[in-house]
Every structure is written in structure tokens, then in C-alpha cells.
Amino acid sequence: MHIRFAPQSIEALATVISGGGGNDRTPPIGIYRSASKLESFMRSCNVSMSVGTGSRLPTLVEALERANREGDQTILRNIVERAADPRDFLDDPDRHQAVIDYLNARLSYDGLELQRVGSAVRLGAPGRSSSVVDALANAVVVIDFDxxxxxxxxxxxxAEDDPEDAVTSACSVVESVCRSVLIELGLPLPQKKDIQGLYQAVREPLGLTPDKGGVPDEISGDVRAxxxxxxxxxxxVGSLRTHAGDAHGRERGxxxxxxxxxxxAIHSASTASLFLVETWQRQFPTKQLKSH
Structure with missing residues (x-):
């Protein structure tokens, strides 16, 4: 996924980020920000901007156009996600949804879409959200699993711009859950602290070995499978990280x-992690799984 904004998308972003012109009597789509707050907003996205004696809205558009020309994918992603940051709309969730809808109507022509992932909003390609990823994101929000x-x-x-890094992060998701399970149960970490070693270490205490009982005979074979x-x-997932991820180095470019x-890899790791979290909640309903 390559991020590049059409002029219409830049105009929409400027409208949302600035809250519109100072003399505009219509209700703002986004949040009205003064010149100093606009400068602070853009600095948080690693974009320099100084209104000075100029006008806030044209200066913002110029800064957005410059960032678009330079094409730094991380900066462009941050601008959009910051514009629709749900924490800025805690007291007005309807406006937050209106902002997402307003931006998506323009971003769709750029092959982009803002998507809800748990409590966050992320920029991605249209139709690339996943129910299992969303479910895991919601679960870790509930248990405060930072x-x-x-x-x-x-x-x-x-996933789009650096798939090797995405695989490494997907692997880390499973490792984080397994590590926390072992620590919360007071069990030692395995000698090999990679995804394979950590998962093997949690199987027995969570009752996930294929020969484990506790299920009806007619489905026991299916559950074991x-x-x-x-x-x-x-x-x-662990082997893919070793051979293709960035954790062990790779040839540049x-x-x-x-x-x-x-x-x-992300969907597979999310499925495994969600199952581990839900198994913990079923086995230890009164004990919170904490981040370690």
C-alpha cells in the first residue's frame, strides 16, 4: 500500500485538522485548532509548520502538500491517523464517526481507508480489516495489554510497506501473550524464549496439549487435530520470522x-493469541492476565 493523497484528500485533511476557516459559521467537521495548535499538531506528525503572519488554513494546506510531495510513508500515515484519533473525540463519538466517514469518502479514491482496530483507528487498504484481528485488538484493550x-x-x-517487519511483530504478539501467562502463573520462562519455546511452555498449564481430556469423546479427535x-x-509463524522476518537481519532493500x-502471519498469530487469551479467561476467570 503506497500512500499518496489527491488534492481533494489534502483539502479534506486540512478541513478536519483545522476545523475550517475562522470566519466559517457552519459547524466544523473536525476540531477547531488555533494557529499554535495547528503547528503543534503538525510537529507531532514530524512536519514543520509556522503560520507566522500568514493565515492558518492556507499554511496548513501548504504543509500537507509538502509532506505529500516528500512522500514519507510514516509521516503521511501519522497525519491521517492523528486527524481521526478517537482520543480527541471522547465526548463526541458521533463527530468522530462523521470525521472517519468524511475522510474515507475522499481517501477511497486514493486506495486508502481508515479502519477501526480495537480502540484505535488505522489507515489501510480498503477491505483489509479482519474480524479475528479486531477481536484480538478488542480483547487486549479490555485487559489493558499494552x-x-x-x-x-x-x-x-x-504489512504493506514492510512485510518482514510485520512478520516480526506478529511473532512478538504471540510471544508477549505466552510470556505473560507464564509469569502470572509463577512458572519459569523456558530456556528458548522464542515463539516456539514459549508456546510449548504454556500448552500444559493452559491444558492445550493434543492429548488433554475434558471434551466429549465424539469430538475429542477433532479438538486434538x-x-x-x-x-x-x-x-x-516462528520459522517465517527466522527465515524472512527482520529479527535476524536481511539484505537491504x-x-x-x-x-x-x-x-x-498476522491473522495466524492473532488467532493463536486470541485463543490463548480466551483460554486464560476461561481457566482463571478471577485472575487478570497482565502485560509483562
Whole structure:
């Protein structure tokens, strides 16, 4: 996914970020920001801007156009996501949704879309959201699992532009959940603290070994097959990180995998992590799983 804004998208972003012109009597679509607050907003996105004796709205448009020409993908992504940051609309969720809809109506022509991921809003390609990723994002918000949320956000943001980094982050999601399970249960971390070693260490205390009982006989074989498949998925994500991710170095500018494979790793890791979190909540309903 390559981010480049059409003039209409830049105009829409300027309208949302600035809250419109100072003499505009219509209700603002976004949040009205003074010149100094606009400068602060753009600095938070790593874009320099100084209104000085000029007008706030034209100066903002000029700064957005300059960032668009320079093409730094991280900066452009940050601008859009900051413009629709839900924390700025806590007291007016309807306006927040209106901002998302307003921007998406323009961004769709650029092949872009703002999507809700848990409590956050992320810029992605249209139709690339995933129910299992959303479910995991919502689950980690509920249990205040900052490390998993950061890794998941990083994986989603990197899938198109840096798929190797996305695989590394997807692997870290599973590792973070497993590590927290072991620490909360007072169990030692395994000698090998990679995804395979950590997952193997949590299987027994969470009752996830394929030969574990506790299910009706007529489906026990099916459950064993699924648990065995989950083990294969975790091992596969770990191996992909080793061979194609960025955790162990890579040749500069060379991509071993594409966004399609990166998303497969993200969805697989999210499925495994969500299952681990839900298993914890079922096994230990009165004990909160904390981030470690």
C-alpha cells in the first residue's frame, strides 16, 4: 500500500485538522485548532509548520502538500491517523464517526481507508480489516495489554510497506501473550524464549496439549487435530520470522515475502493469541492476565 493523497484528500485533511476557516459559521467537521495548535499538531506528525503572519488554513494546506510531495510513508500515515484519533473525540463519538466517514469518502479514491482496530483507528487498504484481528485488538484493550496492542498495531501498519517487519511483530504478539501467562502463573520462562519455546511452555498449564481430556469423546479427535494444527501454525509463524522476518537481519532493500504472506502471519498469530487469551479467561476467570 503506497500512500499518496489527491488534492481533494489534502483539502479534506486540512478541513478536519483545522476545523475550517475562522470566519466559517457552519459547524466544523473536525476540531477547531488555533494557529499554535495547528503547528503543534503538525510537529507531532514530524512536519514543520509556522503560520507566522500568514493565515492558518492556507499554511496548513501548504504543509500537507509538502509532506505529500516528500512522500514519507510514516509521516503521511501519522497525519491521517492523528486527524481521526478517537482520543480527541471522547465526548463526541458521533463527530468522530462523521470525521472517519468524511475522510474515507475522499481517501477511497486514493486506495486508502481508515479502519477501526480495537480502540484505535488505522489507515489501510480498503477491505483489509479482519474480524479475528479486531477481536484480538478488542480483547487486549479490555485487559489493558499494552505490549500486545503495540505489536499488533505495528504489524498492521507494516504489512504493506514492510512485510518482514510485520512478520516480526506478529511473532512478538504471540510471544508477549505466552510470556505473560507464564509469569502470572509463577512458572519459569523456558530456556528458548522464542515463539516456539514459549508456546510449548504454556500448552500444559493452559491444558492445550493434543492429548488433554475434558471434551466429549465424539469430538475429542477433532479438538486434538485443531490443537495440533495450532501448534503447527505457531511453529510456522516462528520459522517465517527466522527465515524472512527482520529479527535476524536481511539484505537491504530485498524483500523475501509480500504483503499477502505478512497478513497471513498476522491473522495466524492473532488467532493463536486470541485463543490463548480466551483460554486464560476461561481457566482463571478471577485472575487478570497482565502485560509483562
Amino acid at each position: 505490549t500486545v496492542r503495540r505489536d499488533l498495531d505495528r504489524a498492521l501498519a507494516s 485443531i490443537l495440533g494444527g495450532l501448534n503447527s501454525v505457531v511453529n510456522g 530485498y524483500r523475501r515475502i509480500d504483503a499477502r504472506i505478512a497478513r497471513l
